[in-house]
Amino acid sequence: MSASSDDEHPYVKYGTPLEEIDESETKPSMLKSNVPVFDQIVTDEEGRRRFHGAFTGGFSAGYYNTVGTKEGWKPSTFLSSRSNKSKRKTFQANDFMDDEDRGDFGIAPKTLSTSTDFTSKHKRNAIQEKQLNIQEEKMTLSFGANLLDCLVLPMRNNIGIKMLKSMGWKEGQGLGPHVVRRKKKKKKKSASKMKVYGCRLPGADDPDSDDENIPENFQFAPKDMMPISILHKDDNYGIGYSRLDPTAALHVKEKKSSAVKARTKSGSKLSFYGQAFGVGAYEEEDDDIYAQDSMSNYDSVMSIEKNPDNTYGWTKPLAIAGAGHKEAIGYGDTPKILFVHAKREAKLFPKVYPPPPIPNDFDPYKRMKLQRESKRIKDLNLTTVEPSTVLPPSNENQPRLTSQDREALLEDNKSPAPTKKAQSIFDFISFEDRQRMEAAKRKPVELGFKGDNKIVEQPTMVDRSKPLCDATSLKPFSNNPEKLRRYEQYERAIRQRKKDPYSVIESNLTEWERKHEQHEFARLSQVYLHLSTNISSKFTKASENEDNDSVVQREVTEPAAKMKMFGIMTHDSVEWHPDPLLCKRFNVPDPYPNSESVGVSKPFGGFKILAVMGSSSAAKTPDAGHVASEEDSETKSKTGIVSDTKCPPAFNKSRPFIGGRWDRKPVFAGPMDKPAEKEDEKSEKKEDTQTTQELEEKSPERPPMELFKSIFASSEEDTSSSEEEKEDDDDATSDQNVKTNEQEESEPVIKRASAADVFMRPIPVKENILQQAVNDPTPPKESEPDHEPMEQDEVNEQPDEKNGSDDGYFGPILPPVRPASNGVESVDRGTPPKHDKKQLKHKKKKKHEHKGKKKKKDKHR
């Protein structure tokens, strides 16, 4: 500011003038300034070297760029004693920081500084941010108008915000009292579309509402609203119009990503985004420093793509794609000649291959001619047409045949020759040629066929009575029975779960053929087994020839079920082979260890003879039956009482841990014996029986009952037939126990009457079984071995059953009180009505009590 005292210069000087430089002094100073770059060192306040350069480790660190302290790096030793256990040291970022880092400008400054609330950098919430963005945008458009407002931000909140905050308002919340959020409206549309099974619900239609997690009556702050930013309109454009964004012109809008792209060996694309190295964790992320600017970011062509029609008076270069063949713009040798039309055609067209040359003798109208020929033949009604005119005879040895000969050979006498029309091309082929064609067709199929021309077989006539496509013909190799047989064998082997299913097949094929076939079968079987299991479960035959089973069900079981005659009529059992693995998983021994099939194999007859014969219906299979009889005898020998013969032994064995639950008692436990009730029922039943007697003759349902009885009786032994009847009586009485309907009650009585009719002519058992066996789908061979042990059982159990048969209800047979005599039984049967009433009296009694009653009854007699 001071003017120089010298008046050498006519102008005023400001500031202090620089000292004149002495030549002598400059030398060393010049030298100093001329320190080469590699010797220039930056030091910190303590004189430590600050920077090391990019490749020597960055900033100064430690003690003069050594490690640790003045003494050097002190390794910490691990010390742990019983009294002073070493704690697991957890390092924090601070442990690795230098003083510099803790300084004012370091990463973790330790000095006091203004908190972010009071700096201009304070965090803004999303809405504020948006608002600001709008303002900024506006500002960039109207350069500088409110720029100052944007740059200068208030240091502290205004009084309104302060007041709101003191009232409990928080940033991000809206203003106003807290409200209970309304539940979402039910989406009725989607609900109506939903499939609903079972009963429909009123509130079942919002399956995925999150509201259920929110407790009721929970209050929320109202949602914040975006304040309307009122901006100054300072231009003359229409409302809503904005000019071109100047920023858009300056920046490349879509930056190409600097991702490294690669391809793996397998061909899938790999790309790496982001910055790999070079940017520290605490540094602010730089712009994409590895971004590569490519020429594609720039317009290299003057707006050809953008407005291709605008050629600005230039001769439009024709089709950029085809630019090669027309020298649109001259370069190189002929720079002066521009836009010259090409003199020669370009060779860029794909090479055109001409169609194959048509042979000279090709006659495109051959077919027409042929037809014309046939027409001519028809018109002329020629009887002898030389086949050789159409097709030359191939075999000279063969005698030529006339059409009559052919007719004779083909046995085609049905249609008279004159009216016969040429239906296909085959009509014009000579018979022997046709023969050969037939043979040729069969040749690859029939392995045994020998291609001998002399052997002319009679073509097998197609059986036209059969439908062309039968369900059963949907098998592979249906045209090759030999192969089909082999395939069926293979399939059977698969079903039997053989390890090497193909090995069972015997054939005279070569090794190679076998291998080939095995492969073929393996693939086929997958398809066909899948089809048979999956498709067959979805479809059922429209007309299935009724097997014995379904007939029995329709005629016997259904009416029986309707009449509530549950038992032998409705009960059925079938041999069923569980999968060995299933047995293993169930921890049950495989009942058919040597079985090759799985599932239900053969249905037993509609009526279980054995179930009637033997007491144990579980004893279906020979071994199971054996077990049953063994067990029975065991129990007998041990206790002296036959316990529960109707119960299969499997039950007793199976659940020993349940113990007491297995005996039948709990089922019948409870208030069975109520004397008052008993009296009531006695009188009731008396009436019932009277009414039923009356109804007996009128019943329309007599025939089916007879049918049951006839079948029923036929499968009985002489001795057991009476017994069975007794059981039926029991059925009837016990049915009455349950029934409330009077009409229903009448039916069992009818049954008994009809049964007596049937029993007029008893049939010996053995014969019967044989008869039954003939009728049954099961071979007699199977039923007979079953039968033998059963009979034994029967003999053993007879007295027990007789005791049981006196009993009022079904269930288990009671242990014998004393051996009952058969004579009594027969007498009982002989006098049905009287006995009936007596029996009915005993209907509702408990087992043990019943025994006592029975004794009394016996005494009466």
Next chain:
Amino acid sequence: MFPHNKPSSKEESTDKNDTTKKTLLPEQLVYTIDCKQGAVRAVRYNFDGNYCLTCGNDKTIKLWNPKKQMLIKKYTGHGYDVLDVAGSNDNSQLASCGSDKTVIYWDVGSGQIIRRFRGHAGRINCVEFNEESTVILSGSVDSSVRAWDCRSRKSSPIQILDEAKDSISSLQVTDHEILTSSIDGKVRRYDLRVGTMFSDFIGSAVTSAKFSKDGQCILSSAHDNTLRLLDVTTGEMLGEYTGHKNSKYMIECGLNYKDDHVLSGSEDGLIYIWDLVEGTITKRVAVRPNKVIHSLTLHPEENLMIAACEDKIYFFTDENYEPPDDIG
């Protein structure tokens, strides 16, 4: 009074003799839970009766602690309604099935799907574990029961029981028997020990079949508004229970833990309880008028019953029931 431990046969016999003593029935409604999973398709006690599971219309299964009325976990993964669920004997796995034709084998703790068995051609109505929880059996509308192996990685079933002529409505598995009921009107019992399939013709569509505790009787509920108690071995009818309404829906039945009463839901909003022996209606428990009570499950050892009706499940117990101390 309240039997907390397994009643031995001796206890039962003393009960029987004591005619004056009234058998306690789960007839008192204790509480209701709104499952919030749409229609509750089925409710099931787990193996020991400490937990219960509900299957919802909203494709979820929920695991509850019925005593504390607490939701423990929600299992999502089915594509459609879940129609049945079963717990394994160690409570560590679940098996569920539904309209999406899949059987899902769940891990209880994590809620993860262990396996997903596909193969049924139709909606799967019922699912059960075997006694050792190594096999899952599922019965479907495609009229087959499939046995899925939990132990191997095989995706195909061990065996397909396709004897039924119509869809399978219910399933029960004991240590060596598989009891199925079918809409074709038959109850089939597959005995693995004997290697025989026993079938009993009921006549009308059977919606539910249950073994009695002793395994000697089968309780079947059919669409002719009748429940029947059949002898396992002979197929004879031991009892018939009528009075309720069941002609439209799949309504489940059950026997109480003492096996002396028969219970069934009904289409008229009541639960009917019959005396097993006499066949008379002992009690009608009103749940929700004119609604269908389709699913009910009985506690294996206590006098507790849970019934499902629409979106809620209802807990019933006898009058002597004392809620546990640690409730809430």
